[in-house]
Amino acid sequence: MTTDKIIRVSIWVYLGIFFAYLLGPLIIMSVTAFNSPSFPRMTPWECLTFNWFGELFRDERILNGIWNSILVGFGTVILSVSMGLAGALMLTQIWPKLRATYYTIIIAPILIPGVVIGISTLVFWDRINRMLGLGADSFLSNGLFLTIIGQSTFIASYCMLVLVARLQRYDMALTEAALDLGATHAQAFRKVLMPFMMPAILSASVLAFLASFENYNTTTFTFGEYPTLTIELAQKVRYGITPAISALAFMIVALTVFFALVNEANIKRKKMIAEARKDATVGELAGKIEVPGLVSRNPAAIALIVLVIGVATVTASAMTYSPDQCIADVQEQKRLETEKRIQELRDRRAKDAAEKAAAEGAEGGASQSAPKPSNNSGFGGVFAPNTLQNEAEGATDEGGAGSSNNSGFGNVFDPNAIGNDSN
Amino acid sequence: MSAGVGVDLENLWIRFGDFVAVRDANVHIKGGDFFSFLGPSGCGKTTILRAVSGFLEPSEGNVLIGGNNMKGIGPNKRPTALIFQNLALFPLMKVWENITFSMEIAGASARDRRKRADELLDMIALPGQGDKLPSELSGGQRQRVAIARALCAEPDVLLLDEPLSALDLKLRQHMRTELREIQKRVGITFIYITHDQGEALTMSDDIAVMRAGVIDQIADGKTIYNDPATAFAASFVGENNVFRGKVLEVRGDQALIRTNRSGDLLSRISTANQGKMNVGDDAMMFIRPEALSLAPTGTQGDHFVTAKVNHEEFEGNSFNIFMEGDGGKELKVAIPNHGQSFDDHSGQDMTLEYDVNNAVAVPAGELAAE
Numbered sequence: 001m002t003t004d005k006i007i008r009v010s011i012w013v014y015l016g017i018f019f020a021y022l023l024g025p026l027i028i029m030s031v032t033a034f035n036s037p038s039f040p041r042m043t044p045w046e047c048l049t050f051n052w053f054g055e056l057f058r059d060e061r062i063l064n065g066i067w068n069s070i071l072v073g074f075g076t077v078i079l080s081v082s083m084g085l086a087g088a089l090m091l092t093q094i095w096p097k098l099r100a101t102y103y104t105i106i107i108a109p110i111l112i113p114g115v116v117i118g119i120s121t122l123v124f125w126d127r128i129n130r131m132l133g134l135g136a137d138s139f140l141s142n143g144l145f146l147t148i149i150g151q152s153t154f155i156a157s158y159c160m161l162v163l164v165a166r167l168q169r170y171d172m173a174l175t176e177a178a179l180d181l182g183a184t185h186a187q188a189f190r191k192v193l194m195p196f197m198m199p200a201i202l203s204a205s206v207l208a209f210l211a212s213f214e215n216y217n218t219t220t221f222t223f224g225e226y227p228t229l230t231i232e233l234a235q236k237v238r239y240g241i242t243p244a245i246s247a248l249a250f251m252i253v254a255l256t257v258f259f260a261l262v263n264e265a266n267i268k269r270k271k272m273i274a275e276a277r278k279d280a281t282v283g284e285l286a287g288k289i290e291v292p293g294l295v296s297r298n299p300a301a302i303a304l305i306v307l308v309i310g311v312a313t314v315t316a317s318a319m320t321y322s323p324d325q326c327i328a329d330v331q332e333q334k335r336l337e338t339e340k341r342i343q344e345l346r347d348r349r350a351k352d353a354a355e356k357a358a359a360e361g362a363e364g365g366a367s368q369s370a371p372k373p374s375n376n377s378g379f380g381g382v383f384a385p386n387t388l389q390n391e392a393e394g395a396t397d398e399g400g401a402g403s404s405n406n407s408g409f410g411n412v413f414d415p416n417a418i419g420n421d422s423n
Numbered sequence: 424m425s426a427g428v429g430v431d432l433e434n435l436w437i438r439f440g441d442f443v444a445v446r447d448a449n450v451h452i453k454g455g456d457f458f459s460f461l462g463p464s465g466c467g468k469t470t471i472l473r474a475v476s477g478f479l480e481p482s483e484g485n486v487l488i489g490g491n492n493m494k495g496i497g498p499n500k501r502p503t504a505l506i507f508q509n510l511a512l513f514p515l516m517k518v519w520e521n522i523t524f525s526m527e528i529a530g531a532s533a534r535d536r537r538k539r540a541d542e543l544l545d546m547i548a549l550p551g552q553g554d555k556l557p558s559e560l561s562g563g564q565r566q567r568v569a570i571a572r573a574l575c576a577e578p579d580v581l582l583l584d585e586p587l588s589a590l591d592l593k594l595r596q597h598m599r600t601e602l603r604e605i606q607k608r609v610g611i612t613f614i615y616i617t618h619d620q621g622e623a624l625t626m627s628d629d630i631a632v633m634r635a636g637v638i639d640q641i642a643d644g645k646t647i648y649n650d651p652a653t654a655f656a657a658s659f660v661g662e663n664n665v666f667r668g669k670v671l672e673v674r675g676d677q678a679l680i681r682t683n684r685s686g687d688l689l690s691r692i693s694t695a696n697q698g699k700m701n702v703g704d705d706a707m708m709f710i711r712p713e714a715l716s717l718a719p720t721g722t723q724g725d726h727f728v729t730a731k732v733n734h735e736e737f738e739g740n741s742f743n744i745f746m747e748g749d750g751g752k753e754l755k756v757a758i759p760n761h762g763q764s765f766d767d768h769s770g771q772d773m774t775l776e777y778d779v780n781n782a783v784a785v786p787a788g789e790l791a792a793e
């Protein structure tokens with residue numbers, strides 16, 4: 001093998017390991033959401049089930065957490081994007097000598113640990129609350145309010161960074177042109193600056209929402225009576241984990257991938273339209289943008305279509321397919337196996353007993369004085385060492401069968417099921 | 424042509440900290456005129472424009488539009504429309520939306536706007552281009568869209584801030600004519616900022632020549648070219664040959680100037696400086712390259728110049744002779760090409776002759792940078 005080839009192979013191996021490291025946990029977690037055992041696991045695979053999604057949506061606390069997270073997320077988006085926009089506009093307007101200082105101050109919250117922000121938000125607003133003489137149930141000590149305020153302190157800085165990047169490409173002459181054409185400052189802002197900033201505002205909003213959604217360390221101090229999803233999950237995990245959480249994780253992953261692909265496809269499409277428009281009149285355009293052309297040049301679109309089809313089939317099969325049958329089958333199978341073993345046991349016992357009886361009958365007729373050492377009791381073969389051995393073997397077999405069929409439902413009758421589940 | 428709305432600048436001063444951008448400007452612009460501010464970059468002409476459009480409050484003095492003092496009135500309330508140097512077309516709006524932005528602000532319906540946009544697109548010879556984005560147009564088309572957008576606001580005064588500077592030469596020349604035609608058609612006052620004397624001369628009714636915040640001369644193009652008031656105006660507008668010296672004698676509207684290297688030469692004193700030039704003053708005399716003609720070598724007199732030829736070139740419509748001139752600058756002579764034979768005179772002395780009326784004497788002053 002040449003060195004070249006070795007390098008090429010090792011790059012692929014490296015990539016493989018890298019992506020496995022990156023995506024492996026997500027994939028495994030996603031798969032466990034569809035397996036029926038009550039502890040999230042990928043192997044052994046038992047039954048394809050969508051029950052964990054149902055379980056998830058029946059969990060009041062998770063639902064409440066999601067709802068609170070969404071509320072907090074929207075609040076944070078509104079507050080931090082507007083603060084970020086104001087900060088970004090200020091940065092372009094401010095006296096140049098102050099700019100560096102101002103920038104440092106504005107960026108500082110990103111560098112401050114979230115825990116500190118959480119505690120200080122709590123303390124600060126508590127002080128203000130007391131200063132105003134309000135009670136513990138006032139608006140200022142409301143968990144929703146505190147969480148939004150607390151998260152926005154640093155998320156606004158992220159938003160500002162995104163917005164400043166766009167604003168730097170803005171030509172101030174555009175605002176002047178609008179003013180010159182009779183617009184008021186508010187109109188110039190709304191009709192010229194805002195449309196220009198829109199892409200940045202959208203990405204800042206997404207960023208703010210995601211940052212808010214996943215935030216734990218600031219929220220943990222401020223949530224009050226409004227535990228967000230991260231808080232709920234953290235509390236739930238303390239009492240043990242179920243595949244319902246995998247189901248949630250799977251949904252989040254799927255949604256993220258979906259929107260990322262949609263976004264990617266949109267960007268590609270816009271680029272193509274721009275390219276096409278450059279040397280075509282408006283009339284020619286309608287015919288030029290064709291779906292096959294779009295797809296053939298756009299891997300993201302292909303991936304999107306695959307995803308859509310995948311989602312559709314999964315949903316469709318979830319509607320028609322019921323894992324109950326599978327679970328029942330597994331149960332039934334286990335029951336049958338157990339019964340079979342019991343039956344075998346019985347058969348063996350009956351056989352043994354019959355053999356013994358036959359032997360006793362023969363011996364009873366021939367010589368009473370010399371009983372077999374193995375049958376020296378009045379209770380038949382029950383205490384025979386051979387019988388015991390047989391029974392022990394049966395138990396071991398049954399245990400083996402149980403571990404290969406340890407579904408949450410099927411194991412009810414399995415003496416080893418508890419032991420297996422706690423593995 | 425309607426009477427149009429005039430613009431007056433009264434004792435206008437504009438300062439940025441210690442820097443004086445405009446120094447005591449007094450300009451009267453007649454309604455319906457095409458008026459140009461001509462000067463090198465950084466001379467304060469754009470500052471004046473911004474003061475007229477309302478983006479800048481004057482430090483002192485007043486801007487009057489149609490006789491009304493504009494003090495404290497914002498750009499959105501002034502009857503002006505500005506065409507920006509970089510055009511500042513709204514990049515996310517289609518051409519027709521750009522053009523009718525002022526109508527949108529005024530609350531006009533989309534149907535009215537569309538109709539007006541189509542009219543204006545016809546006027547600027549871009550029919551059917553309303554649905555494009557500005558980025559899909561060529562430089563000259565964008566230029567015209569910017570003009571249409573400004574005209575759509577129906578301003579009394581249109582302000583143009585070097586709008587042609589981004590275009591290539593051919594398009595620039597074409598747009599000159601077009602701008603002038605549009606101005607004649609709509610009949611409103613145009614105030615045009617440029618550093619290109621060709622643009623100023625071809626389009627303007629009147630020109631103000633500016634230098635470092637000061638207006639040197641306000642006159643029509645012909646006067647500025649033939650009868651400059653200052654050394655700067657004489658050297659900035661068009662090509663000119665300068666002779667430095669001192670006033671030896673004043674004879675009515677003429678002055679005899681003892682030049683540094685070409686002897687005593689007679690010249691007309693420029694109209695603005697008559698009665699102001701005294702014997703012994705430092706003076707400058709300007710003669711255009713095309714005002715010089717060849718004379719028999721060695722001819723003496725107060726309107727003959729003898730100098731050594733450095734090199735010559737043939738420019739098609741003229742033969743250009745470059746001779747040793749004053750202050751390190753070459754003396755340029757343009758002999759019109761009538762098909763005559765033309766010998767190479769490099770290294771030889773030649774004598775030139777001029778009409779005294781075509782030579783202009785002004786007080787010594789700063790020259791325009793080459």
